[in-house]
Amino acid sequence: MEKQRVILRNSKLKPPEDFNFLRQQGMNYIRQLGSRFWTDYNLHDPGITTLELLCFAITDLAYRTGFPTADIFAAYMDKSQLHKQAFFPAHEILTMNPLTVNDYRKLMIDQEGIHNAWLAPRHCSCDDVTATGATDGCAEDCNCETEIYADEKNGQLTYKSHTPDGKQAFEKVNIKGLYDVQIALEDDPVFGDINDGRVYQTLTYGSSRATIELRLPAYEEILKKWNDWKDLIDNTITVTGVTLNKMVDNNGTPVTDSNLSKTMQSAIFIDLQLTLSNAVAITFSNAVLNIYLSFSDALLTADITSALQQVPGIISTYKNGLEKTHALINATRANLNAHRNLDEAFCHISLVPMEDVSICMDAELTPDADIEKVQAEIMVKIEQYLNPNIPIYSLAQLLKEDTDITEIFNGPRLHNGFIKNEDLDxxxxxxxxxxxDMINLIMDIPEVVSITNFLMTSYDDRGEVIYHSQPWTLPVTPGHQPRLYVQRSKFLFYKNGLPFLAASEAELNSILQELRSSGEYLKATGINNELEIPAATIRNMEDYYPVQYSYPLTYGIGEFGLSDTEPTLRKAQARQLKTYLLFFEQLLVNYLAQLQHAGDLFLVDSSQLQSYFTHWLSDSDIKGVTALYNGLTAPALQTLTEPANGGLARRNRFLDHLLARFAESFGEYALARYSSIPAEQTAMQTALLQLKTDFLSNYPEASYNRARAIDYTVAAPCAPGNIAGLQRRLNSLLNIDAATSFVIIEHLLLRPRIPGQALLPICLDGSCHTCYDNDPYSFRLTFVMPGWLEQNMKIDYRRYAEKTIRQETPAHLLPKICWVDNKACDDTLLCDLTDLLWGLQVPLPATRDEEKLRPLCLVAQAAIAAMNNAYRQALTTGNNVFPVKAEVEQFFEEKVKDGIASGVTGITPAGIATVKIWIVDYWLAHTDCFIFTRLELAWCAWLAANAKLTAKDNYLENILTDAILKANPGKQQQDVCSCVHTLMEQYGEAIRLWVVSQLAGGLQKAAFDTMINTMAPVCNGIITTPVNTVFTTFYDTDKIQLLQTHATLLQVMSALKSIYPPATLHDCEDGNDVNPVRLGATAIG
Structure with a gap:
């Protein structure tokens, strides 16, 4: 029933809305101020009349001021206008880039095709105990990173785990910030469960049906044998033929029609050869085959062979599942890298291993129970317990549950709805x-009376039993997801003591499919999951009825005025009263103008400089009012109220209020740029206003992505839009132009991903040095700032910038800040150019001394500065492409020539030409001096080379292991793994030393192959013939380019050196800008 709306008899009014209150206050003031001369306070008194009318006018203002905020800002309450007021929708301002483990799980589960996902810090290095319990060096969980060790005695990192004599072990460097990701895929509507290599097919023989279960290599195994099996995930290649070469039991006995019935009671092992459309043949040896049927007498081996060799058939289903798995994992990797945070990376993205669990149980049912329906309900409840669906809620559902808005939108912005943390848990x-737990769930089914003989059995990936018939607790292999093994489960039902089984498998499957579908949560991107914009009524706040129009007509100041027959004195008196009231009218109408423009006060627009708004009363507002003015115009009234630029400070304060709503402030920046000169203060206020409006207009993105890093896996990692969220934010906070921005280097990205990459030093020296511990990669950032810019050469600004960078950098990351130059770097350049200019003077002075050299030195200094500035400008506008000779010659003509001609006594045109050739040749030959540009180029070149690495490139160790196993058929895998580990160290260090020695001349593939082929790998008793071939094949031209660009970047980084503002003494021992000494300045100025 709708709540009845009533008007309160004694409503409580706010003081400005209460006419009686205002009148009483006015009367009190009159008595206090004029009681000696004014004693008649009756209603007929003109003063009391004026008081009452003004009080009523105030209540009107209060009434309008009390309109809903949405009405006051109605002009901006449209989706296209909200950003102008910093009224950001909840889905933009409350959400953020994934930060926690649950955030990343939500991001992946929201993705199409992903059922569940898990994220965990990388938990092992090879030779450590892995999640699967393995302790060998070939454990699959460790194949995403190359191991490095700290040689503390020599102060360097190395790929070797021991000293050359093997007596001393080096400390392993466990790099932090890496995450392993496991995902579980949704069932495909066509191919079914694609989470592993297990595929099913229905086999029809005679009038009977059987289910074939074939276990083939899972997706992860395909990557490990990439060179042999990569065609299986290529969706342009199809299966054209399948041949069954062998079918034996677990004793190796061939399966025949005579022993088929007995053999089917356990696993059958088969060899299959696949022929692909590109003429490649792939063989699967000892694949596990299980056959489930009720009656086996009529089934023949020919039926099985025909089903397996059918094309398209079970093998085509398997390949299609691999293709979709590959696409989903690549999409997940791209999704994660697009939302990666600073100095974090995703190491190993894989399917979660499934562990099948069969259930055997007896259940007493009510006499009227539908057995097929009850069994389907039991199976679905067990499936949901073992591997539950994760609900995805709409905004309407959560609002109906009275969930707080901040809680709803806390986390990443999803496409399909919202996921609760408790459901993830x-x-x-x-x-x-x-x-x-499962019995309690089953007992919730109304038809179930009791449960007995409840037993659980788990199976490995080949269908072998792990734990058999456990009655109460069944351990799950670490890192595995349990899954109901329907084919090996048995449900026996009793009604009044009589046993029953489900009679119709078709009916059971139909009900089962229906129940599973009803329990799924559709990912529907079309649902509106954004809060509605508050409804607003557009009102004319400036609609004004003059106070003087409310006076009794006898006053003669109303809309119709006085009669023309009235005497002149009477008209003058009325005119005088109108003029007296004009003061009040103007105050009232200005208030309404301010209310009408309340939205403009908070407008995120630097061109809006006005903070006080006026309404010039015209004859259309009050009849005859313009005749009362003595030269007053609308512009004059506005200037009188707020002089030119008078609103700058107030507009800045309004924006400060908006910033404070988001816990932001530009107070320290303003202090760092403060000037006491009035003209500069105006310019500073204008610049501050522009800075604040730019920051606020982009705030949702800056807030959402404040910890987000670049996506280093895209083809163009240095594209303009691919910059870290922290960098965007700092650009706004520090007033840095994107064209002259800085570079953030994430040390974690510099870790070696293939053996032989150059390694960071354990301690970096230099003016911007930071001494590291044994791990120079984890949680470290280097900020390379353009130190030569005018703004950056001011010590107060630099202090503010460094403080801001450290405050804005996530607390777990250690920033290192370098203010580098970008100019010609030869220390003798100034002297060499000065000497050249000395010799070109006409006439040449007879003697050479310091006093005569000083003017030429200044000319040379100006020329060098002009060329450096021209070069920097060209590099900035030309995307770091160095100028060609014609451009450098133009720099000289435009920037240097006149200074040389006027500064060198008597220099001839030929002399100027000589200087031009010398300067042009010098700058063309010394491009390696521009350290900031070289760093940007090296960073981008390495990112581009690094982006070419794919998941298969993490499996060199597996490829090497597989090759050695093939060459050593009788060897134990553990012995081979130990050998592989030694070889990885040996070759990794050898490649690193080769990179260092050959870097200056450029790394070449042919030279690399020659170096590898000179190595003689040795492992006791193990044939290592294929080792060199594995390395020369794995290190293709792309990986040689990766080695080159990576080593070049590290070389440039080692040359970084901070520059300091002019007239600043730097404390080299301290190594930072905490205590610089400025010449000619004290600690207070």
């Missing part, structure tokens, strides 16, 4: 399974 990977 329920869907975490289980360490053990409890029978009591």
């Amino acid at each position: 329920k869907a975490d990977i289980k360490q053990e399974i409890h029978a009591s």
Whole structure:
């Protein structure tokens, strides 16, 4: 029933809305001020009449001021106008780039095709105990990174784990900030469960049906044998033929029609050869085949062979599943890298290993129970317990639950809805399974009376039993996701003591499909999950009815005035009263103008400089009012109220209020740029206004992505739009133009991803040095700032910038800040150019001394500065492309020539030409001096080379292991793995030393192959013939380019050196800008 609306008899009014209150206050003031001369306070008194009318006018103002905020800002309450008021929608301002583990899980689960996802810090290095319990050096969880060690005695990192004599072990460097990702895929509507290599097909023989279960290599195995099996995930290649070469039981006995019935009671092992459309043949040896059927007498081996060799058939289903898995994992990797945070990376993205669990149980049912329906409900409840669906809620659902808005929008912005943290916790990977939990769920089914003989059995990836018939608790292999093994589960039902099984498999499957579908949460991107903009009524706040129009007609100041027959004195008196009231009228109408423009006060627009708004009363507002003015115009009234630029300070304060709503402030920046000169103060206020409006207009993105890093996997990682969120934010806070911005180097990205990459030193020296511990990669950033810019050469600004960078950098990251130059770097350049100019003087002075050299030195200094500035400008506008000779000659003609001609006594045109050739040749030959540009070029070149690495490039160790195993058929895998680990160290260090020695001349593929082929790998008792071939094949031209660009970047980084503002003494021992000494200045100025 709708709540009845009533008008309160005694409504409580606010003081400005209460006429009686205002009148009483006015009367009190009159008595206090004029009681000696004014004693008649009755209603007929003109003064009391005026008081009452003014009080009523104030209540009107209060009434309008009390309109809903949405009405006051109605002009901006449109989706296209909200950003002008910094009224950011909740889905923009409350959400943020994924930060926590749950945030990343939500991001992945929101992705199409992903059922569940898990994220964990990289938990092992090779030779450590892995998530699967393995302790060998070939554990699959460790194949995403190259191992490095700290040689503390020599102060360097190395790929070798021991000293050359093997007596001393080096400390392993465990790089932090890396994450392993596991995902579980949704069932494909066509190919079914694609989470592993297990595929099913229905086999029809005679009038009967059987289910074939074939276990083939999972996606992860395909990557490990990439060179042999890569065609299986290529969607342009199809299966054209399948041949069954062998079918034996677990004893190696061939399967025949005579022993088929007995053999099917356990696993069958087969060899399959696939022929692909590109004429490549792939063989699967000892693949596990299980056949499930009710009656086996009529089934023949020919039926099985025909089903397996059918094209398209079970093998085509398997390949299609691999292709979709590959696409989903690549999409997940791209999604994660696009939302990666600073100095973090995703190491190993894989499918979560599935562990099948079969359930055997007896259930007593009510007599009227539908057995197929009850069994389907039991199976779905068990499936949801083992591997639950994660609900995705709409905004309407959460609002109906009275969930707080800040909680709803806390986390990443998703496409399909919202995910609760508690649901993620329920869907975490289980360490053990409890029978009591499942029994409680089953007992919720109304038709179930009791449960007995509840047993659980788990199976490995080949279908072998791990734990058999566990009654209460079943351990789950670490890192595995349990899954109901329907084919090996058995449900026996009793009604009044009589046993029953589900009679119709078709009906059971139909009900099962229906129940599974009803429990799924559709990812529907079309649902509106944004809060509605508050409804607003557009009102004319400036609609004004003059106070004087409310006076009794006898006053003669109303809309119709006095009669023409009235005497002149009477007209003068009325005119005088109108003039007296004009003061009040102007105050009232100005108030309404201010209210009408309330939205403009907070407008995020630097061109809006006005903070006080006026309404010039014209004859259309009050009849005959313009005749009362003595030269007053609308512009004059505005200037009188607020002089030119008078609103700058107030507009800045309004924007400060908006900034404070987001806990932001530009107070320290203003102090760092403060000037006491009035003209400069105006310019500073204008610049501040521009800075604040720019910052606020882009605030949702700056806030959302404040910890977000670049996507280093895209083809063009240095594209203008691909910059870190922190860099965008700092550009705004520090007033840095994007064209002359800085570079953020994430040390984690510099870690070696393939053996042989150059390694960072354990301690970096230099003017911007930071001494590291044994790990120079984890949680470290280097900010390379353009120190030569005018703004950056001011010590107060630099202090503010460094403080801001450290405050804005996430707390767990250590920033190193370098203010580098970008100019010609030869220390003798000034002297050499001065000597050249000395010799070109006409006439040449007879003697040479310091006093005569000083003017030429200044000319040379100006020429060098002009060329450096021209070069920098060209590099900035030309995307770091160095100028060609014609451009450098133009620099000389435009920037240097006149200074040389006027500064060198008697210099001839030929002399100027000589200087031009000398300067042009010098700058063309010394491009390696421009350290900031070289760093940007090296950073981008390495990022581009690094982006070419793919998931398969993490498996060199597996490729090498597989090659050695093939060459050593009788060797134990553990021995081979130990050998592989030694070889990885040996070759990694050898490649690193080769990179260092050959870097200056450029790394070449042919030279690399020659170096590798000179190596003689040795492992006791193990044939290592294929080792060199594996390395020369793996290190293609792209990887040689990666080695080159990576080493070049590290070389440039080692040459970084901070420059300091003019007239500043730097404390070289301190190594930073905390205590610089400025010449001619004290500590206070």
